Amino acid sequence: MSGSSADPSGEPAGEPTSDRAAKRSESSAGDPRGTVAVRERLDRVEDPELARSIVELNYIDAIDVDGDRVEVKFTLPTAWCSPAFAWMMATDARDEVETLDWVAETRIELCDHMHGEEITAGVNARDGFGETFPDADGDVAAVRAAIADKARVARQREAVRALLDAGVDAEQIVSLVRSDLTITGDEAHVDVGGLSVVVDAAPVADYLDRVTTSGHVTGAGDLLFLTPEAEPIPAAELDVVQKRSRLATVNMGGQGAVCDALHRARHGADGPDGSGSPSLDESEFGESTYDGDVEDFTSTWTLSSDD
Amino acid sequence: MYEKDGEEIFVIDGHVHLWDARQENIIHEGGEQFLQCFYDYHTGFTPEEEQWDIDTYRHYGADKMTDDLFGNAAADMAVFQPTYLDDFYDEGFNTTEQNAELAEEYPERFVLNGSFDPRDGEEGLRYLEHLKEEYDIPGVKLYTAEWRDESKGWRLDSDDAFEFLEKCAELGIENINAHKGPTIRPLNRDAFDVKDIDDAASSFPELNFIVNHVGLPRLDDFCWIAAQEPNVYGGIAVASAMSTHRKRKFGEIMGELLFWLGEDRVLFGSDYALWNPDWLVDQVMNAELTDEQQAEYGVELDVDTMKKVMGENAAELYDIDIEEKKRQFRDDDITERFDLADHYGGDAGAAAD
CATH class of the missing domain: 3.30.300.130 (Fe-S cluster assembly (FSCA))
Incomplete structure (x- = not known):
């Protein structure tokens, strides 16, 4: 990372x-x-x-x-x-x-x-x-790659939307390559057939960060935007790809809500925040025995958290 | 039944359990952790005044369950989804047999599903036949992420699983409820994977695949698969509880589901006793999409949509005739026990006043 x-x-x-x-x-x-x-x-x-x-x-x-x-x-x-x-x-x-x-x-x-x-x-x-x-x-590297890929898909939407809002059309967007994009300060310059379109850098830079990390866009001639399967996007499909990107974002947010609720359930609304305020009181969940004997059962441990 | 805008909404809770996590039934530390994890889910998504104490949560019993589900007519019917966990619980956590005790007391109110694990081989197939014969199960609840000995779980698109799915098709066990939740230990290459549903669903078009928890945290993969496989359904247990503190998130998830799957393939479930339909049904019925969400998704949670999600879609899967049920419930045992005759319109058989 x-x-x-x-x-x-x-x-x-x-x-x-x-x-x-x-x-x-x-x-x-x-x-x-x-x-x-x-x-x-x-x-x-x-x-x-x-x-x-x-x-x-x-x-x-x-x-x-x-x-x-x-x-x-x-x-x-x-x-x-x-x-x-x-x-x-x-x-x-x-x-x-x-x-x-x-x-x-x-x-x-x-x-x-x-x-x-x-x-x-x-x-x-x-x-x-x-x-x-x-x-x-399996290995951690594979999991990391899968996650980086999700983040890529989730972030694409805002970047594409910024371009759509600036008047770049679907045909042009799906054809953009890495070298068409230049980020300087707060602005992203996109070369559309010789014409430079300027948009807010934030969503585009954020996206670029993700696709660089995930390895999808590295070379100057690499297509800037891809389907979730990492294929080129047919112009007519850009709308569906945008909706899938929205879905990836909603998924992450949904999981965030679950994690946050569980966090609160375990630690109270303030939570352990490292600033010296309410520290984790293990005794509160003491009966759940997360300590000590974990190794005793890990070798035979089965199952998923389920309902 | 629930009244909304002057219309009756028949509620089938698509996901309930009757579990036993009393200390004396726990034979493995995992059993205690499992229950504690459930309890975190419970308190995390339950309004404070509706939260249970841990002892009640361990074992609430058939009486309380009946009262919670039907006492205020929050639900009209419910679908049992067994969870065996034999390695953790001496008598099992929530088995078909345990569920059957209540289901058989009020057969008109419950649907009783069974379960299988393809790693049980020939013996498992015989058990499945037994469940069909003994309880006439219309469906099964499955745990693909369950570990057993050296196995790290199993896939619905494996040869072994297909053998069981073939048996289901042969026996007329049509509703395959797959849990797709977080894989726990130790690695989750498949934590992102609902893809086995895809193959299974296209290979067995005569079966219905209900993905519980709509694949969270893999909602995106799930919706994309479901959009392409007409026999894939989404059970909104867990997601439904987000309507407690996360109304906006709940709206977003419903928006996505209705957009990708349509209103005929989304099913309500409380996950009782994780959450209680006693208050959850009302809360879900009152949930709304924001204007922004309505515009974004082009859907809304109107009465017709909610009728389907809360009951009609499950009725379709389990061959339940809602109108017939309403007549039956004017004077069945539950109605008598909770004095619900008025609620079901019904003076049927009794003198009108």
Whole structure:
């Protein structure tokens, strides 16, 4: 994911850059230097199912900075959240924090999850997912690719809509290639048959980010917009593709609503937000025994969360 | 029945359970986690004043269930969807046999589905035949993501599953209710996968495939498949509970379903006892799409649409004659027990006053 190759020339102590000063002043908890910087890195980690930041989603319970050592604790909306997704968030969090050049040691702890212990141990030992879950089939890379693809489809709609609104027609949109698009500041310039159309950069840049990450649009001659199956879009089909893109967005939002409700059910409306306010009280769910004996049953554990 | 704009809406709750998660029935830690997870779903999507305590939630019993479903006539009928979980629960969590106790007490009010697991092989086929013979099941509830020993689940488009689907077709078990929910452990290559429904549905056009929870979190894949397979239906359990705190989300999901599947293939379900039709039916009936959503999707939740979603579509699948049922319910056991004769229009058999 993004951010794994941080700027190595960063100034000592990874001080937040000046444009983030306002945000820094809002936070008072812990070491103001470290905690804020760590939080900013964590803000880049997404819940893969929702394509939203784990900070924004309030998954972070605590950030502890002790000199050059950082510990991050986080909790997901349900103890049953997919281990593969939990794994991705935990490793991404670790990798993001480690881009801070003043950090020498990072420890990530996944709390209150049916596989919390294994994931915590595996991520901190830098094991692979396969080593941690030898009986899993498939791999995390495949899941990541599938997710990146969903995000691509979901984001396409806004970008295409911006172009439609600017008067670019369906024929022209489906023929656009990467080199027809230039983003400068707040503006996206689209070359339509020699004519430059200017639209708001935000939706287009966001989309471009996704298709670059997913690997769908890399070369200058690559088509900019594709069907969910990654095929060229016939002009007459653009409307259906837009509706499928809307559907992908609704799906993510729907899952977000489920996760959020479960999160609240477990932690109350305020939730553990890492700012020192209501911390996770495990005793509240103590009977559900997420701790300790997880390994006892993982080998025979079956089933999905179902109704 | 529900009254909306002066019209009667006959409600068939397409998804209910009678479960037992008492401590003494739990034989595996997973059983406790399972119940706790359910309880989070319950409290997460239930208005505070309607929430149950955990002990009631573990085991509410047939009496309370009957009262919750029919006491205020929130539902007129209900469809049992069994959930075995034999590895977790000594006597099973919510088996066909457990459900049958209540279903057989009020046969006119319940539809009783069975279940199969293709990994049971020959024995499983015999059990399916037994369920048909014993209970005349019109459908099955399936769990493709269930792990067993070395198996990480199974697919509806596998050879083994096809053998069972063939048996269903042969026995006249027409309604295949597949749960497509989050895969739990440890990996979910298939977490995004409702594609096995596609093959199964096109290979067995004589069967109906009802995808529970409309594939959430794979609503997009589900809708796209359902748009192309006329015998694929969406059961809105879970989605329906979003009408509690997430009216806008609920509207969006309904908008998508009605857009891609149409109003004839969307079925209401409360998922009782996850949620209770006692209040949920009213809440869903009062849900509306925003103007923006109506414009976007070109659909609305009007009386005709809601009649289908709340009852007529299930009636079609399970061969229920709603008008006949209304007459029957003027004086059946439930109506007598809850004094619902007036509700069903009915003084049938009794002296009019």
